[in-house]
Amino acid sequence: xxxxxxxxxxxxxxxxxxxxxxxxxxxxxxxxxxxxxxxxxxxxxxxxxxxxxxxxxxxxxxxxxxxxxxxxxxxxxxxxxxxxxxxxxxxxxxxxxxxxxxxxxxxxxxxxxxxxxxxxxxxxxxxxxxxxxxxxxxxxxxxxxxxxxxxxxxxxxxxxxxxxxxxxxxxxxxxxxxxxxxxxxxxxxxxxxxxxxxxxxxxxxxxxxxxxxxxxxxxxxxxxxxxxxxxxxxxxxxxxxxxxxxxx
Amino acid sequence: xxxxxxxxxxxxxxxxxxxxxxxxxxxxxxxxxxxxxxxxxxxxxxxxxxxxxxxxxxxxxxxxxxxxxxxxxxxxxxxxxxxxxxxxxxxxxxxxxxxxxxxxxxxxxxxxxxxxxxxxxxxxxxxxxxxxxxxxxxxxxxxxxxxxxxxxxxxxxxxxxxxxxxxxxxxxxxxxxxxxxxxxxxxxxxxxxxxxxxxxxxxxxxxxxxxxxxxxxxxxxxxxxxxxxxxxxxxxxxxxxxxxxxxxxxxxxxxxxxxxxxxxxxxxxxxxxxxxxxxxxxxxxxxxxxxxxxxxxxxxxxxxxxxxxxxxxxxxxxxxxxxxxxxxxxxxxxxxxxxxxxxxxxxxxxxxxxxxxxxxxxxxxxxxxxxxxxxxxxxxxxxxxxxxxxxxxxxxxxxxxxxxxxxxxxxxxxxxxxxxxxxxxxxxxx
Numbered sequence: 072x073x074x075x076x077x078x079x080x081x082x083x084x085x086x087x088x089x090x091x092x093x094x095x096x097x098x099x100x101x102x103x104x105x106x107x108x109x110x111x112x113x114x115x116x117x118x119x120x121x122x123x124x125x126x127x128x129x130x131x132x133x134x135x136x137x138x139x140x141x142x143x144x145x146x147x148x149x150x151x152x153x154x155x156x157x158x159x160x161x162x163x164x165x166x167x168x169x170x171x172x173x174x175x176x177x178x179x180x181x182x183x184x185x186x187x188x189x190x191x192x193x194x195x196x197x198x199x200x201x202x203x204x205x206x207x208x209x210x211x212x213x214x215x216x217x218x219x220x221x222x223x224x225x226x227x228x229x230x231x232x233x234x235x236x237x238x239x240x241x242x243x244x245x246x247x248x249x250x251x252x253x254x255x256x257x258x259x260x261x262x263x264x265x266x267x268x269x270x271x272x273x274x275x276x277x278x279x280x281x282x283x284x285x286x287x288x289x290x291x292x293x294x295x296x297x298x299x300x301x302x303x304x305x306x307x308x309x310x311x312x313x314x315x316x317x318x319x
Numbered sequence: 320x321x322x323x324x325x326x327x328x329x330x331x332x333x334x335x336x337x338x339x340x341x342x343x344x345x346x347x348x349x350x351x352x353x354x355x356x357x358x359x360x361x362x363x364x365x366x367x368x369x370x371x372x373x374x375x376x377x378x379x380x381x382x383x384x385x386x387x388x389x390x391x392x393x394x395x396x397x398x399x400x401x402x403x404x405x406x407x408x409x410x411x412x413x414x415x416x417x418x419x420x421x422x423x424x425x426x427x428x429x430x431x432x433x434x435x436x437x438x439x440x441x442x443x444x445x446x447x448x449x450x451x452x453x454x455x456x457x458x459x460x461x462x463x464x465x466x467x468x469x470x471x472x473x474x475x476x477x478x479x480x481x482x483x484x485x486x487x488x489x490x491x492x493x494x495x496x497x498x499x500x501x502x503x504x505x506x507x508x509x510x511x512x513x514x515x516x517x518x519x520x521x522x523x524x525x526x527x528x529x530x531x532x533x534x535x536x537x538x539x540x541x542x543x544x545x546x547x548x549x550x551x552x553x554x555x556x557x558x559x560x561x562x563x564x565x566x567x568x569x570x571x572x573x574x575x576x577x578x579x580x581x582x583x584x585x586x587x588x589x590x591x592x593x594x595x596x597x598x599x600x601x602x603x604x605x606x607x608x609x610x611x612x613x614x615x616x617x618x619x620x621x622x623x624x625x626x627x628x629x630x631x632x633x634x635x636x637x638x639x640x641x642x643x644x645x646x647x648x649x650x651x652x653x654x655x656x657x658x659x660x661x662x663x664x665x666x667x668x669x670x671x672x673x674x675x676x677x678x679x680x681x682x683x684x685x686x687x688x689x690x691x692x693x694x695x696x697x698x699x700x701x702x703x704x705x706x707x708x709x710x711x712x713x714x715x716x717x718x719x720x721x722x723x724x725x726x727x728x729x730x731x732x733x734x735x736x737x738x739x740x741x742x743x744x745x746x747x748x749x
């Protein structure tokens with residue numbers, strides 16, 4: 072059995088490592104200092120179980136677990152935390168196991184035996200419950216060529232719905248994800264605006280609204296890209312123009 | 320505010336509400352009887368029973384414009400609770416509870432006794448009077464309890480004033496029904512002579528007594544409820560104050576660090592325990608103490624020592640405090656909470672960590688100026704739930720010791736977050 076330890080504190084990792092070795096029968100394949108690193112290591116090393124701290128900088132444990140649920144094979148997740156955060160009530164509600172730090176050896180051994188995989192739906196529900204209805208990820212993840220790719224949400228210019236997938240256009244290129252535009256719109260409504268039936272554009276990047284001689288509307292992004300605007304979304308953009316947020 | 324303001328609204332509401340209570344009451348009363356010689360008592364008793372119900376006649380607060388909706392909530396009664404304090408919880412006790420019913424029966428009986436004592440006139444047997452009065456009062460009391468018990472769910476979430484008026488109306492309705500039943504039942508059974516014009520008097524007396532008793536009872540329930548709520552609020556505030564001083568996260572993370580070091584480096588673990596003990600000693604001590612600046616800085620260093628073990632390379636500390644008089648008096652726990660805030664909000668959310676800069680100097684006017692600076696994570700990094708309590712506490716302490724001669728200012732610019740404490744130089748008495 073392979074195990075990964077993710078915690079942003081060195082002493083915490085060292086202790087868990089020691090305890091797991093004492094329990095025996097399990098190989099610690101790596102240690103990660105934040106959620107992003109944990110996710111990438113998971114993708115690379117395919118551990119069976121991950122001990123995942125909830126509070127970590129960059130990408131926290133809850134979000135990392137959401138991305139991990141999409142891995143193939145997905146690891147079983149055991150959350151660890153030093154203090155009862157809101158998340159714990161949500162875990163209890165969804166029968167997800169967690170360990171309180173400092174972790175007791177017997178408790179850890181028990182958790183390792185019954186560790187379970189978490190589904191995306193489960194993690195979405197738990198995250199939402201734990202964060203008061205909010206479940207904004209900091210990263211978008213997709214699999215390409217058997218490996219996971221991560222794009223920071225702040226780096227995304229727009230999402231565009233295609234035939235089968237949604238393509239994520241970001242600073243470094245394009246990524247295909249298998250998520251409906253609708254759920255992306257709900258999750259990131261503060262950051263992205265629906266400008267077209269199939270397009271969500273980053274609010275911060277929209278700098279102007281244009282109309283061509285044929286009467287079609289377009290939004291201009293900071294990087295000079297032009298995105299089509301559907302008729303029904305023109306009024307919302309006009310309101311932004313009036314508010315002085317963008318120009319025509 | 321003013322009773323008259325909202326009376327019309329409440330009346331309107333009552334018009335809609337009346338029918339229900341009276342019908343319900345009707346069932347209950349059908350058998351009650353009053354005794355002829357003392358009709359007056361009966362009615363009074365009736366009022367009593369309402370005991371169970373209403374609250375008091377505190378002037379209602381706000382007229383409710385949406386009076387027409389049965390479900391609207393009223394402003395809470397003015398007495399103890401300020402306006403903004405809208406009671407969500409029903410202040411009435413649970414009348415469906417057996418103990419409550421027993422208490423009501425006893426209360427009603429006491430009232431019946433009181434009424435028959437005061438009503439006894441020469442000639443008539445005191446006991447007869449008491450029996451009939453008790454019968455009447457108990458009927459009204461039990462019927463009122465039953466109605467209020469049945470309506471409890473309906474009243475959940477109402478404003479106190481709505482509940483009050485509603486309960487008051489219900490009890491009066493019950494009184495009317497029981498009185499009528501007693502009057503006509505009594506006449507039918509020939510227990511007392513039906514006199515001309517006496518019917519109205521009987522009803523009005525009963526209603527008056529009922530109204531007074533109900534008012535007193537509701538008032539009592541309300542005050543008792545507020546008292547209970549205040550006690551709870553106070554206990555809650557104390558716990559919060561304690562938590563503000565000791566961040567649970569820090570405590571448990573430190574414990575975890577100690578658990579880890581105990582295996583790898585017992586000597587270091589020992590040091591951490593000592594540092595932690597010092598921190599807690601100070602945190603649990605009387606917060607009004609002034610200490611020399613040197614001591615506060617030493618405490619801050621102990622705190623940082625623990626955090627550095629925990630966060631490793633992610634936390635760098637730049638300290639420049641040598642040039643300041645170490646004997647300057649400073650309220651205990653002024654600098655350490657600011658540094659703790661800096662670690663919590665400025666370092667922990669950053670994967671790569673950062674540096675905290677702690678400076679102390681003396682300005683041209685001789686004042687002591689202490690600054691704590693930390694990197695400010697971009698807005699993208701999820702902001703942690705704030706702990707303004709820590710800052711408020713520091714402000715309070717400075718204010719308590721130095722009045723407006725000391726201040727805490729916060730500056731949030733150029734990617735740095737800087738907290739500055741300025742205080743006059745006074746030597747600490749050690």
